[in-house]
Amino acid sequence: MSKKKIYLSASTQENNKGVAGYGTEEDNMFILRDRAEYFIKNGGHGSDFIIYKNINKTWTLSKIITDSNTHKVDLHAAFHSNAGSLKARGCEVYHYYKNTTTGKKFAELWYKEISKVTPTNDRGCMKDNVLYSNGLYELRETIAPAALCEHFFHSNSADVNFYKANVDLFAIGTAKAIYTLYGYKFITPEESESLENWEQTIKKVSKWSDLWIVEIKKNIKETGYNWPGLIQKIRNLD
Secondary structure, eight states: OOOEEEEEEEOOOTTOBOSTTOOBHHHHHHHHHHHHHHHHHTSSOGGGEEEEEOOSTTOOHHHHHHHHHHTTOSEEEEEEEEOOOTTOOSOEEEEOTTOOSHHHHHHHHHHHHHHHHSSSOOOEEEEGGGTSTTOOHHHHHOSSOEEEEEEEETTSHHHHHHHHHOHHHHHHHHHHHHHHHTTOOOOOHHHHHHHHTHHHHHHHHOTTHHHHHHHHHTTHHHHOOOHHHHHHHHHHHO
16 A cells, blocks of 8 residues: 555644633644644554644645645644533534545544534534535545544633543544544554564563564554453463
């Protein structure tokens, strides 16, 4: 499989401020986007992705779209937080209403993963023409299939407090959605680190380690082994 080029677009809304010490949407989405980039690169198949992004906060949305299109990326993911009534909570994800293939599929996967993270009922995965008849500018003008995630409401203090305590869970959700879209098994950096030491660990616990090692090397990256469970199984078999 050729390397997939992914554009991670953080919100440019520097004047969109939240409650409960949230700060601005722009500042927080740059943080979340960069954490998502970290997990994409360290999820077991980071070398199979090339990441592009809006590199500083002076860029306009138009410049971001031009940059995405110039790089001819395979996927464009836009990071946002929402604003509304004080009671509004949860995530919602949009795809360009004319794209019913990859963009829609990614939006559905992104919504699935982020909705697992949030502590409330969520608001759905939708075509962007439910907001504007001709869709959202960023999703309409990017050449690549695209989705935009409103991760939570920065106008709701409970949503903000949950987000601040769980930034990495939201970031991992994005990485998982992208990995799933392209048929990869995501593993956390902690699991990945254990992969580097798996051979030595198995040698310590099993007299049949040479046989285990040969078998595991065939598909070690794809299967996402439960390492504590596997080591215990080996102990029991011995």
